[in-house]
Every structure is written in C-alpha cells, then in structure tokens.
Amino acid sequence: MSADAAGARREAVEGPVLVIGTGLIGASVGLALRRAGVDVLLSDVDDENLRLAGEAGAGRALEGDDVPVLVVVAVPPRNAPAVLAEASRRHPAATLTDVTSVKEGVIAEALSAGADPRRLVGGHPMAGREVSGSAGARKELLDDRLWVITPLAESEPEHVARVRRLAETCGAVPVEMSLAEHDAAVALVSHTPQVVSSVLAGRLADYETAYVRIAGQGLRDMTRIAASNADLWWDILTANAGQVADVLDGVIADLASTQAALRAVAAGEADGEGQVRRVLEAGRAGQALIPGKHGAPTTDFREITVQIADKPGELGRLFSAVGVAQVNLEDLRIEHVLGRPSGLVALYVQPDSADRLIEALQALSFDVRS
Amino acid sequence: MSADAAGARREAVEGPVLVIGTGLIGASVGLALRRAGVDVLLSDVDDENLRLAGEAGAGRALEGDDVPVLVVVAVPPRNAPAVLAEASRRHPAATLTDVTSVKEGVIAEALSAGADPRRLVGGHPMAGREVSGSAGARKELLDDRLWVITPLAESEPEHVARVRRLAETCGAVPVEMSLAEHDAAVALVSHTPQVVSSVLAGRLADYETAYVRIAGQGLRDMTRIAASNADLWWDILTANAGQVADVLDGVIADLASTQAALRAVAAGEADGEGQVRRVLEAGRAGQALIPGKHGAPTTDFREITVQIADKPGELGRLFSAVGVAQVNLEDLRIEHVLGRPSGLVALYVQPDSADRLIEALQALSFDVRS
Numbered sequence: 048m049s050a051d052a053a054g055a056r057r058e059a060v061e062g063p064v065l066v067i068g069t070g071l072i073g074a075s076v077g078l079a080l081r082r083a084g085v086d087v088l089l090s091d092v093d094d095e096n097l098r099l100a101g102e103a104g105a106g107r108a109l110e111g112d113d114v115p116v117l118v119v120v121a122v123p124p125r126n127a128p129a130v131l132a133e134a135s136r137r138h139p140a141a142t143l144t145d146v147t148s149v150k151e152g153v154i155a156e157a158l159s160a161g162a163d164p165r166r167l168v169g170g171h172p173m174a175g176r177e178v179s180g181s182a183g184a185r186k187e188l189l190d191d192r193l194w195v196i197t198p199l200a201e202s203e204p205e206h207v208a209r210v211r212r213l214a215e216t217c218g219a220v221p222v223e224m225s226l227a228e229h230d231a232a233v234a235l236v237s238h239t240p241q242v243v244s245s246v247l248a249g250r251l252a253d254y255e256t257a258y259v260r261i262a263g264q265g266l267r268d269m270t271r272i273a274a275s276n277a278d279l280w281w282d283i284l285t286a287n288a289g290q291v292a293d294v295l296d297g298v299i300a301d302l303a304s305t306q307a308a309l310r311a312v313a314a315g316e317a318d319g320e321g322q323v324r325r326v327l328e329a330g331r332a333g334q335a336l337i338p339g340k341h342g343a344p345t346t347d348f349r350e351i352t353v354q355i356a357d358k359p360g361e362l363g364r365l366f367s368a369v370g371v372a373q374v375n376l377e378d379l380r381i382e383h384v385l386g387r388p389s390g391l392v393a394l395y396v397q398p399d400s401a402d403r404l405i406e407a408l409q410a411l412s413f414d415v416r417s
Numbered sequence: 418m419s420a421d422a423a424g425a426r427r428e429a430v431e432g433p434v435l436v437i438g439t440g441l442i443g444a445s446v447g448l449a450l451r452r453a454g455v456d457v458l459l460s461d462v463d464d465e466n467l468r469l470a471g472e473a474g475a476g477r478a479l480e481g482d483d484v485p486v487l488v489v490v491a492v493p494p495r496n497a498p499a500v501l502a503e504a505s506r507r508h509p510a511a512t513l514t515d516v517t518s519v520k521e522g523v524i525a526e527a528l529s530a531g532a533d534p535r536r537l538v539g540g541h542p543m544a545g546r547e548v549s550g551s552a553g554a555r556k557e558l559l560d561d562r563l564w565v566i567t568p569l570a571e572s573e574p575e576h577v578a579r580v581r582r583l584a585e586t587c588g589a590v591p592v593e594m595s596l597a598e599h600d601a602a603v604a605l606v607s608h609t610p611q612v613v614s615s616v617l618a619g620r621l622a623d624y625e626t627a628y629v630r631i632a633g634q635g636l637r638d639m640t641r642i643a644a645s646n647a648d649l650w651w652d653i654l655t656a657n658a659g660q661v662a663d664v665l666d667g668v669i670a671d672l673a674s675t676q677a678a679l680r681a682v683a684a685g686e687a688d689g690e691g692q693v694r695r696v697l698e699a700g701r702a703g704q705a706l707i708p709g710k711h712g713a714p715t716t717d718f719r720e721i722t723v724q725i726a727d728k729p730g731e732l733g734r735l736f737s738a739v740g741v742a743q744v745n746l747e748d749l750r751i752e753h754v755l756g757r758p759s760g761l762v763a764l765y766v767q768p769d770s771a772d773r774l775i776e777a778l779q780a781l782s783f784d785v786r787s
Contacts, residue, residue: 173631173633183786185724185784185786187724187760193630193631195631222627222630222631224627228625228627228628231624231628232624232625232627232628232631233631235620235621235624235628235629236628236629236631236632236633236635236636237632237633237635237636239617240617240635240636240639241635242672242675242696243613243617243639243672244635244639244700245696245697245699245700245701246668246671246672246675246696246700247609247610247613247668247700247703248699248700248701248703248704249671249696249699249700249702249703250605250664250667250668250671250703251605251703251704251706251707252699252702252703252706253667254601254602254605255598255602256706257592257594257598257602258598258601258602258605258606259605259606259706259707259708260563260592260708261543261563261565261592261602261603261606262606262607262707262708263543263606263607265606265607265610265611265614265641265642266606266607266610266707267707268638268639268641268642269610269613269614269638269639269642270700270703270704270707271635271638271704272635272638272639273700273701273703273704274701274704274705275697275701277694277697277698277701280697281690281693281694281697284679284693284697285679285682285689285690285693288679288680288682288683288689288693289679289680289683291679292676292679292680292683294620295672295675295676295679296676297620297623298616298617298620298672299669299672299673299676301616301619301620302612302613302616302665302668302669302672303669305612305616305665306662306665306666306669309654309655309658309659309661309662309665310658310659310662312655312658313658313659313662319655319658320651320655323651323654323655323658324647324651326612326615326616326619327615327645327647327650327651327654328647329615329618329619329622330614330615330616330617330618330619330640330643331615331618331643331644331645331647332619332622333617333618333619333620333621333622333640333643334618334621334640334641334643334644335644336621336622336626336629337621337629337632337636337637337640338629338630338632354555354557360737360740360741361740362736362739362740362746363733363735363736363737363738363739363740363741364737364740365733365736366732366733366735366736366737367730367733367734367736367737368733369732369733370730370731370732370733370734371730371733376732379751381749414555416553416555
C-alpha cells in the first residue's frame with residue numbers, strides 16, 4: 048500500500064477541501080483526505096447521507112463562513128454540470144474538480160452553465176465498481192488507483208497542480224489526458240468491452256440450455272461484466288455514445304472479416320486460414336499490451352499450477368504456505384469446473400522466486416504442476 | 418470430489434481398454450481408469466511417450482495378443498479419423514471412441530475411411546486447457562467434468578452405454594448430443610468467445626499506450642483467453658469454421674444494431690437509448706443462464722467482500738479463517754489494481770452460511786464489506 052508512503056513523500060493538498068456529494072467516491076475522498084490530516088467540509092442534498100458521512104469520519108458539515116480552497120464535485124453525472132457552475136459562483140477563488148466517468152459532455156455543460164474555465168480541472172479516479180453506495184466508502188478505496196486529470200487549455204497551472212495533489216493525497220496516481228483522450232480511452236478499455244460482453248451474453252438466450260451447460264471458464268470470463276447494473280451502464284454508454292461507436296467500428300470490421308475468412312474455410316477455400324491465424328496472433332500481441340504490476344507485462348510472471356484436494360481448509364493451507372515462504376503473489380487464478388472452483392490454482396510470481404516457492408510447496412506435499 | 422463416490426455407485430467400465438495416444442488426455446484417461454482398477458493398454462507412435470505414460474501408471478504397453486473391449490483414440494484431430502478406422506479394422510468387436518474437440522468432420526472422415534458406425538461413439542471430455550502436454554496428466558483431470566458423447570444413428574446401445582461408463586469411471590459426467598449439436602454448442606460457448614476476445618485484444622494495438630494503461634478488470638477478463646496458443650486455436654477454429662461463422666452472424670448483427678443506436682444517441686436522437694438499454698438487459702438475462710454449482714445460477718450465491726491488508730500472509734490468514742469456519746467457498750475473485758491483485762477479495766458462499774462467515778471474519782478483525 049503506497050498511500051502512507053505517498054503521504055510521507057509529498058505534502059498533503061491544502062485545505063479546507065469541500066466535497067459535494069457523499070456517495071461512495073465522495074465519502075472515500077473525504078476519508079482519505081482526513082487520513083492525511085486535511086480539513087474536509089461536506090455537503091449533500093440528503094441530510095441523512097451527510098450525517099452518516101460525518102459520523103464515519105469523512106469530514107464536517109459545510110458552514111456559511113467556510114472558505115474552501117478546493118471543491119470536489121462527486122454527484123451523479125447528470126447533476127454535475129449545474130453543481131460545478133454553482134460552486135464556481137459561490138466559491139470564486141476555489142479550484143474546481145469532479146469525479147465523473149465521462150468528461151467531455153459534463154465539462155462542456157459546466158462551462159456553458161458558467162463554471163470558470165481557469166479554475167476547472169476535471170478528474171476521474173479509476174476506482175472499482177465492485178462496491179457501491181456510501182456504506183462501501185473506505186479511506187483505502189483510491190490507494191494505488193489511477194486518477195485521470197483533464198485540464199482545459201484555460202486551466203491555470205496552480206489549479207492543475209492542486210488537483211494532482213488531491214489525487215496523490217488520496218493515495219492515487221494522477222495521469223493527465225485531454226477530455227477527448229479520456230473519453231476515447233474509457234470507450235476502448237471499459238465501455239466497448241461492456242457492450243461486447245452484453246451482446247455475447249445476450250446471444251446465449253437464442254440457443255438450447257444444453258449448449259450453455261457446457262460453458263467453461265472462457266465464456267464465464269467473457270460474460271462476467273454483462274451482469275453489471277443496466278441503469279448505471281445505460282447512463283455511461285449514452286453519455287459516451289460517439290466514442291464507443293467509434294471503437295465498435297473497428298471491432299465489428301475485424302469480426303466481419305474473420306467471419307468471412309471462416310466462411311471461406313468452411314467452403315474449402317484455404318485463403319481464409321491465413322486471416323484466422325492473423326486475428327489470433329494480433330489478439331495475443333494486443334493482450335500483451337495490458338500492463339501488469341509496475342507496468343511490467345503480465346506474461347513476465349512465472350505460472351505455478353497447484354492441484355489441491357477438494358476439502359475444507361486446503362486453500363488456507365496453500366496460501367499460508369505461500370506466506371511462510373515469503374513469496375509475493377503477483378496474481379492468482381482458480382479454475383472453475385461446473386460453475387464452482389476446482390482444485391486447480393494458478394499462482395503467478397516473479398521468475399526469481401518461482402523455484403523457491405515450488406520447493407516450499409513440494410516440501411508440504413502439494414501437487415505442483417509447473 | 419465425486420470420483421470415488423461415482424466409482425462406488427457404479428461398476429467400472431469393462432476392460433481391457435486400449436488408449437491410443439498418451440498425451441494429456443490419453444494419459445489422464447489411463448490414470449483414471451487404473452484408479453478404478455481397469456486393465457489399461459497403451460499405444461503411441463512415440464516410444465518415449467509410451468514409456469513415460471507406463472511409468473506414470475497409466476497402463477501397460479499393448480501386445481500382439483491383447484483384445485481390447487474399448488478403444489479410446491486420443492491423438493491430434495488431424496490424425497484421429499485414420500486412427501479410428503485402423504482401430505475399427507484391427508479390433509473388429511471393440512467399442513470405438515475419441516476425445517477430439519470438434520466432432521462432425523472427424524467422425525465423417527473416420528466413417529469414410531472405414532470405421533464401423535455401429536461401434537463408433539464419438540466423445541469430447543470438457544477438460545481445461547490450462548495445462549498441456551503429457552507431463553500435466555493426472556488421474557483427477559476429468560473429475561466432475563462434463564464429457565460430451567455423440568452417438569450416431571447407427572450406434573448400437575451397448576457401445577453407447579460403454580462409452581458413458583468410460584466417462585463415469587473417469588469421474589466425469591456424460592452428456593449426450595448429436596455431432597452437429599456438439600459442434601454448435603462449442604462454437605457458442607468456446608470458439609466464438611475466443612474469436613471475440615482475440616478481436617477485442619487486437620484492437621488495443623491501434624490506440625495509444627496511455628489508453629491501455631488505464632485498463633481495469635473488465636478488459637483483463639475479456640482478453641484473458643486472447644493469450645491462448647494461436648496454433649491450437651487455428652486448428653480448432655478452422656475445423657469448426659461453419660458453426661463459428663453462424664454464431665458470429667448473430668454477434669455481429671447485435672453489435673451493429675447497438676452501434677447504430679449509439680450513433681443515434683450521439684446525434685441527439687433519443688430513439689437509440691431504448692435499444693442500448695435492451696442490449697444491456699438481454700446481456701444480464703443471458704449471463705444468468707450460465708449454470709453455477711449443481712446447475713444453480715451463480716447469482717444465488719452471497720458475495721462477501723473483504724479488504725485485506727497488503728502484507729505477506731494475509732491471504733493465508735483469510736483462507737485459513739474460511740476453513741476454520743467450515744464454510745464452503747463456491748467461488749472467489751480477487752480484484753486487480755494496476756495489474757496486481759489488490760486488497761479486495763470477493764468470497765461467494767451459499768446464502769445460509771453467509772452470516773456465519775461474516776461473524777467469523779469480523780471476530781478476527783477482517784474488514785468485511787457486505
């Protein structure tokens with residue numbers, strides 16, 4: 048966890064910081080800032096939410112004579128433009144930022160509504176969607192997360208620097224992008240995968256139940272995010288519709304040419320085989336671009352597969368052994384059979400600690416396969 | 418593990434069983450049959466492979482006067498038809514089966530080459546691809562796996578029954594399908610997801626590295642299988658090209674209509690919004706069709722999220738606690754941040770054991786979130 052280290056390395060962002068909206072992200076920002084000793088003011092249209100966030104230690108309620116140095120707008124995307132514009136008027140010297148997941152439309156509307164472009168620096172902390180609601184707020188939520196920051200051409204350097212420092216004080220890693228770059232990036236790595244997953248899962252209903260019954264881990268992985276909240280994703284996809292449609296252009300074109308190649312193969316024309324192979328190889332190359340820890344490609348890790356007995360406590364015994372061997376797990380995966388975890392566990396470690404771990408596991412009679 | 422239970426419930430398949438090809442599947446079938454006390458004969462064009470499989474306990478080398486009751490052809494798909502036909506001639510009373518992952522072409526070719534349709538009952542054990550090579554062979558490899566069995570119209574009942582018993586003796590669960598149904602089913606749940614994953618991952622190379630850097634767990638899941646072996650998948654996809662192209666028809670059509678809807682939204686036409694919502698909702702419904710343990714939908718499990726401290730041994734302490742509480746994990750997932758596992762672990766359990774587990778974890782001061 049680098050948050051305390053980051054706090055020690057750099058000065059915390061200057062307060063008071065006003066957080067408007069005390070949901071999951073807003074309350075977590077408050078808790079993280081309080082952890083660093085920053086004075087946090089809270090505001091919410093819902094008095095009960097405000098009270099709960101205060102009791103959880105996310106900050107104190109905003110009062111009439113408070114003068115925030117920085118305002119963090121953490122309200123739903125459709126309310127964010129008006130709240131940013133209002134905050135700009137009410138706090139005429141404060142730096143302004145937000146946390147919405149699509150940036151171009153929100154910031155353009157905020158400017159139209161009167162927000163000051165010199166002080167407005169949009170943001171998007173890339174926190175997981177796995178928990179939601181203010182009850183899930185935690186001071187560690189943003190630790191080690193990327194936090195995209197989208198300065199405008201008019202944004203003054205001191206305001207950009209202050210939003211960067213906000214991210215760092217919360218334990219996150221700031222990354223600057225333009226509004227359009229941010230929206231194109233999330234279209235590529237998040238919104239288009241969601242559409243593809245939903246479409247793929249949606250096809251299953253057209254086939255016999257017996258077909259779906261033989262599904263393995265590949266289909267499970269490909270359709271996991273199709274189970275996501277439809278309302279939330281409808282908001283996101285319609286807010287970033289143009290960028291997502293652009294990425295889908297390429298996906299559809301590649302699928303169509305692959306399909307044509309498969310039809311050629313089925314018709315006995317060997318031409319198609321080269322195209323099928325090119326698609327598979329391009330996929331391998333693209334997958335390897337996704338960064339692992341510290342930006343290292345995940346393929347640099349050694350995979351150690353362990354067959355564990357299917358009885359209570361065996362997972363505990365395995366991970367205890369890893370801990371005792373003082374080996375850091377970079378990743379781990381558990382294979383699924385018939386919808387439940389099977390006895391095959393894949394551990395990913397740095398190459399230089401692989402032999403040590405294998406030896407330690409074998410000494411404890413684990414069935415190690417690699 | 419239901420293998421021993423299955424062995425106790427039913428009589429093992431009658432031997433001797435001849436396994437031709439001692440790779441991962443062939444050698445694992447041999448080991449599983451030996452576990453049940455069945456006489457196993459082995460044959461392989463490679464003497465060294467044969468010797469190693471014999472030493473591992475998968476069976477004894479076939480000799481001239483052996484008369485197998487059942488022949489399991491476990492050679493690569495392109496050799497399977499000729500080997501099935503040859504086995505049909507050499508062992509004129511034996512039941513014949515294979516283990517190849519695409520069935521219609523292989524079985525049709527075997528029949529053309531002279532295999533006896535009354536004794537030929539194709540098969541496909543749905544074993545993981547996570548390990549490969551004969552060194553990965555294990556007697557438990559097929560435990561609790563589905564094993565698709567594809568009888569022909571001409572197949573005589575005793576031969577179908579014997580192949581079912583083979584699957585059960587190996588610890589697997591037999592499922593009957595026609596050749597075309599099998600190939601359509603694997604096109605839907607395995608081959609098309611592979612194409613979609615490869616195409617999606619292949620798009621990443623067209624964008625800036627900074628975009629890929631902000632990738633989260635969704636993209637990781639969607640592109641994991643894109644890292645699979647290209648040669649292996651080229652073989653599979655070209656062997657099942659027509660069926661995969663048929664499934665891709667529907668995927669491409671749904672993506673194209675979603676894209677058109679997003680373009681409409683981007684152009685300010687509200688019509689598109691309904692279509693986007695329908696796709697998301699169809700995806701949720703389709704995803705829920707994928708069966709969990711004992712056929713129960715995975716959504717029936719309770720999810721318990723635990724924030725663990727990022728220090729060695731914490732995973733071990735967590736899973737030990739689960740073991741001590743005598744709670745069965747139905748599934749588990751570890752969230753990834755910046756390419757490494759974060760401190761968020763999601764445990765999936767039967768609803769009636771959730772409260773007990775939460776209490777046990779809280780008593781040990783774990784930060785439980787649900």
